[in-house]
Amino acid sequence: MSWYHPHSVRRRAAAVRVITVTVFGILALAFFRAQVLSTRRYRLQSEQNRLRPVWLPAARGVITDRNGVVLADNVPGYSVAVLASALDSLRSTLHTIAPIANLDSARIEGLLQRFQRTPHEPLVLRQDASFELVAALEEQRVVIPELLIQTEPKRSYPHGEIAAHVVGYVGEISEEELTSGLLPGAHRGMLMGRDGLERQYDVRLRGRDGVRFVEVDALGRTVREAVEATTLKPQRGDTLRTSLDIELQHFIAEVFPRGQRGAVMAMDPRTGEVLALYSSPGFDPNAFVGGMDPDEWHALSHSEDQPLFNRAIGGLYPPASPWKLAVAVSALKRGAAGLDSHMEIPCRGGLLYGNRYFRCWKEHGDLSLREAIQFSCDVYFYQLGLKLTLDNLLRDAVDMGFGERSGIDLPGEQLPLFPRSNKYYDEQYGRGGWTNAVTLNLAIGQGENSQSLSNMVRFYAMLASPTGAAPAPRLVAEESVPLRSLHMSPAALAELQDALVQVVRTGTAAGARIAELEIAGKTGTAQNARGPAHGWFLGFAPADRPAVVVGAIVEFAGHGSDVAPLVTRIIARHLLGPDAPPPGSGELEFMLPSDSAPAPRRLLPDTSPLSRPPA
């Protein structure tokens, strides 16, 4: 019999009706129980609105360096809150404790407004109360029974300024974030990672806050734990083990020229592990714990030095001479030149192109590509750039990753400013409004090109690798990290690495060499319209099997600062240990990376007017 026979359909229709009525009948019974049988109890609860959720903050996960040294930890702290029942009683309570808790009238008004928005949540007065305040308030407890004092884990950063940018800091959730509805389970007073690792891995570090429900009487006094709701214990966040080496970080902070702005980044080119990431000047992340006072925040965020700003990933600088290697890679790949090729015009201290004279920092004479890298000759690279043509140069550089971020696992990495094709120039200057002179500027790493230190370090990690491929920099290990490759033959790459060894052996960074260690690297001086040039050095070692790449940028280092020895000292400290001899034999020799470049026609944003929205 077909299933659609009217007889069988009728039978099943009846069954469906019975099921529907039965199920809805059960629902009705449940409502009958709640609304008719138990209504007195619920009505009482509803009238008094006695239940209050009290959050039990979870301890955030600990952040450690690669050896388990703690970078961010928790210490006990106190929070002070009021369980208020009505606006008037709250007002009088606040006025009673105002002299003790140091509340001004503006703050009291703010608290009252907050109470009106969320009348049934405890009103937190201080997230980070001192022991003295807690003791003083406890004495008043008889007069102010609605006080709620809890011990809560409080974030602490034992290394303070040294690792402030990379570790980051935490702050209380803002009103906008709360109402945005984007954060599941968010509640007032919750701590959120605001920068660095704290922000990047916030979800893993945060843990889960616990909650207990307390019943309060009409005066706001805590009566007892509520019967119907269970207390949930907070769950601590995950421990985050990073690849940082805090000892190396300390060493970098020690040797970094005092009072100067800049950044240093050290990375293992084989794994992408970031060993150190330092930005100067620093700030004390402990000052953010428990809320920063507005004046202090204003001073920090408006300081000319921009201490909150992580220059290693957020600062964009003209990449200058270190970028000549990108031109060299492009030339080798396209067969436009070999390491022994000479250019038509030898260096006489400059090159006449069109009606403009492009200077070199020195008269180098007739050089091969190897020597041009070693002595950082601009005239050679002007001609090499012209030979490659602008189109090819831009395309190859974009392939090498100069148009993208390095991909480090930190928030706030800046996208490099780099033209993806020559259309950019048309848009910038209008069609025909620019000449091939931009190729000359580009070939020596000036012009419309600004890179972050992290991206340059990644480029040098590729140069350091025997295969020309390097993973994205990582602070926390991840199963698969994207690789970026130069796609060039290992033989050509080896020759290029040898040229970089020559830079430190006898070239522009000879003063920074270290007898025990073969270091390869490249100096650079980035022209800067706002003052002395910025100094670059990117190096890796040991040259035959690179285990570390270190890059440094020191702003306005033009006067006597020594970026190359700074980097080689850091490399030596990492590879040879704390007893490593300083660069140069015995005496520390100061060597200015003096491969200057002519001022470009127009310089894209440098680091001085850096602006960053407050977290």
Place this chain on the structure above:
Amino acid sequence: MQAHRLDRSLLVTTAVLVVVGMLTLYSAGQTDVPSFVTEIWKRQLLWLVLGIVGAILMFRVSPRILEWATPYAYGIAIALLILTLLVGTGAGTAASAKSWLAVGGVRIGQPVEAAKLATILMLARHLAGKREAPATLVEIVPSLVIVSVPFLLVALQPDLGSAIVFLGILFAMLFWVGVKGWLLLLLASPLISLLLGFNEYPWSAWIVVLTLILLVVRPYVLEGLVVWLTNVAMGVVVLKLWQTLAPYQQNRLLSFLNPELDPRATGWNIIQSKVAIGSGGIFGKGFAEGTQKRLAFLPEQHTDFIFSVIGEELGFIGVLVILALFTALLMVLVRIARGATDTYSSVLVLGVASMVFTHVFVNVGMTVGLMPIVGIPLPFFSYGGSFLVTCFVAVGLALRMAWESRLSGYAAL
């Protein structure tokens, strides 16, 4: 078009539900604490207009064209679900789930709602083609596949509530085409094992019962074996695996499967919902006067817990009236399914009825603590554009089926 051939009882029940639903949503926004919910009924009105347009359009579509277009609709729905998994965003109570499609940051809809309807269409098309009811598990496999694809895609979002709706639809539609009760029980048995598997004794008893059933009804040996082994696997392996997990891992898995299960939030929600409903008493506190709602104690009062607003403000009487209205709607749908001109229309309308039934049962049951908190909307009440439009489209379909039936004189039979 002959107006007297429109199914007036369907129109009237739907209209009453929509009006009461809009009023409830308006009331849900009337709080003493400023909130974005205050203005939300205006947006729902826009969706309502869109829904009515959708219903009218669907009414104009012949069942034959619909049957032809079904595979395409199903395909598009699956594609949208996959897209949602890839680029979806979360919102509201399920902010960590990927359930929304957004264009340029503007959330445009939840494809799962349309996918429910598309799955009903596809399953109807498949089942209607059969003369005889599927008599073995193997014959049920195609239906299972049709539902499993969207089910799994939705479960991955993860959206447990909607996944449950797919199960409700599957079982109801199979029952409607005459699949035997014991076969449905075998189909459901792995789930039963999974639920009972957390305690040894009920699970052992269940395995005995299952074995007996298998011996009595005698399906194919291989089928029987597969069912039995799946049950054992669900009960034993899952339990053992579960026990090897640390408590925090268990919690994580549970809250992954059901993001709304965060006890920190739901513990509060369910208490407040019960207090709101219970304090409503027999006659309620009056329209828009619910104190629990006004003082913002009642969470999600415009979506998941909108029925609590009814319970608080209109009391037990109001609850009974609304439940009766939904029962009436379901009865009308079952009548239309019974009197449809062809098998496709019949299965289709029954599928629509099962979707409405599951939504109402799970949502209302959740507010009073009978069902776990899974967060699915109440038809015609909860705020949410995609689902409202889907409901209207479904009603449009049912209207057309009823109209066809009257046109051919079938309804009189």
